[in-house]
Amino acid sequence: MPADLRDRLVALGGDPAARPLLVALDFDGTLAPLQDDPAASRILPAGVEVLAALAARDGVELALVSGRAMADLHALAQVPAGTYLVGSHGAERARVTQFGLDRDVVELTHAQADLLASLGARAAAVARGRDGVWVETKPTAVVVHTRLAEPDDAAPAEAEALALGTELGVGTLHGKDVVELTVLAADKGTALQALRHELGAPVVLYAGDDVTDEHAFAALDEQDVTLKVGPGQTVARYRVADPEAGVAALALLHDALG
Numbered sequence: 182m183p184a185d186l187r188d189r190l191v192a193l194g195g196d197p198a199a200r201p202l203l204v205a206l207d208f209d210g211t212l213a214p215l216q217d218d219p220a221a222s223r224i225l226p227a228g229v230e231v232l233a234a235l236a237a238r239d240g241v242e243l244a245l246v247s248g249r250a251m252a253d254l255h256a257l258a259q260v261p262a263g264t265y266l267v268g269s270h271g272a273e274r275a276r277v278t279q280f281g282l283d284r285d286v287v288e289l290t291h292a293q294a295d296l297l298a299s300l301g302a303r304a305a306a307v308a309r310g311r312d313g314v315w316v317e318t319k320p321t322a323v324v325v326h327t328r329l330a331e332p333d334d335a336a337p338a339e340a341e342a343l344a345l346g347t348e349l350g351v352g353t354l355h356g357k358d359v360v361e362l363t364v365l366a367a368d369k370g371t372a373l374q375a376l377r378h379e380l381g382a383p384v385v386l387y388a389g390d391d392v393t394d395e396h397a398f399a400a401l402d403e404q405d406v407t408l409k410v411g412p413g414q415t416v417a418r419y420r421v422a423d424p425e426a427g428v429a430a431l432a433l434l435h436d437a438l439g
């Protein structure tokens with residue numbers, strides 16, 4: 182782990198003024214190593230342990246901030262009661278309780294629902310005839326996945342999906358082997374800022390791996406800890422190589438809480 186990150190986490194753990202501390206984490210590629218099949222994604226076992234330990238500490242609030250649809254995120258998350266879940270890049274919000282999920286209802290207008298249906302049909306046409314390209318549907322968005330496709334199929338599929346977003350005037354997010362087209366404007370930065378203000382958190386630690394996490398990094402301030410997981414351009418202050426190293430950083434923070 183880089184020495185500057187280690188020093189920052191130790192100082193943060195020992196700082197009573199940094200409470201409540203909001204620890205907010207991306208899911209895929211950050212806590213859960215990337216998989217060809219999104220249904221196979223799981224948080225690293227050491228990550229499940231450290232999230233439970235962090236959530237049990239006084240003065241720590243835990244959140245997962247993901248592009249996943251809420252139902253999908255909740256099914257896979259393995260997080261303790263009290264954890265905040267932000268899904269669909271901020272379009273969905275919930276809190277895990279002992280009895281299930283306490284979630285905000287997402288309501289689409291008739292026009293948005295119609296637009297989502299059109300998007301689904303048009304995205305399916307983008308995937309048709311292209312091996313390994315498939316479409317995921319969410320309550321507020323459709324996602325064109327290209328991880329399993331050869332470059333000759335993936336590149337034009339992503340280009341067509343992006344053009345479709347422009348043509349229909351919907352929100353577009355270009356992540357790792359995915360193009361997300363959403364009928365509700367949302368991004369992780371806006372969602373993270375809202376949660377921080379609700380909780381009155383003077384300091385936020387946010388870790389993420391994808392370009393969509395850059396919204397969250399950019400929304401944070403100098404006193405916050407922004408941690409990029411893996412390669413790629415970033416505005417985050419710190420970087421670790423992979424999810425294993427990210428989980429090790431969380432364990433160090435937990436130990437530093439004393």
Ligand SMILES: O=P(O)(O)OC[C@H]1O[C@H](O[C@H]2O[C@H](CO)[C@@H](O)[C@H](O)[C@H]2O)[C@H](O)[C@@H](O)[C@@H]1O
Pocket residue numbers: 207208209210214215216217218219220222246247248249250317324326328356357358359361391393
């Ligand atoms: O914000 P995240 O928690 O990182 O979620 C973003 C997207 O994650 C999923 O796709 C990504 O992970 C898949 C499983 O490892 C991988 O196959 C895909 O290539 C990645 O882009 C999910 O399927 C999307 O809906 C999320 O938006």
